[in-house]
Amino acid sequence: MKLSLPTYPDEIVDVFRGLLGGMELYKGxxxxxxxxxHGPDETHDLTEIEMELFKQLLFAMDGMDEVEIGNLCFSEESARDMFEFMEAHKMSVSKFKIFEGMECHDFLEI
Known part of the structure; x- marks a missing residue:
């Protein structure tokens, strides 16, 4: 399934909340x-709340074979935290393509 967000969000937390609304859909x-x-190139250094919402999304999407979320740029620290979380919970990080131009191993080496 391909989805597009019509406008660049005012806050990244709005994207996460919207995506969490589709959790039942992700199961199938x-x-x-x-x-x-693709609005202004803004790097998102996630707050604790934003990181928690994103972790919930990762759990909801973990049953899929491939997940790509484009045009969201995260800080190195936020990206590293996400990948460490996925590895700690034995999630298949290779199926998630969620960082602008980088793969999970790029952040794990930072």
Missing amino acids: LKTLTILSY
Whole structure:
């Protein structure tokens, strides 16, 4: 399934909350591609609340074969925290393509 966000969100937390609304849908999907409007190149250093919401999304999407979320740029620290979380919970990090131009191993080496 491919989804697009029509506008760039005012706050990244709005994206996460919107995506969490589709949790039941994720159970029946094998692949999911989400593209957002490519607004200003803004790096997101996630707050604790934003990180917690994103972790909930990762759990909800973990049953899929492939997940791609494009046009969201995260700080190195936030990206590293996400990947460490996925590894700690034995999630298949290779199926998640969620960072602008980088793969999980790029952040794990930081």
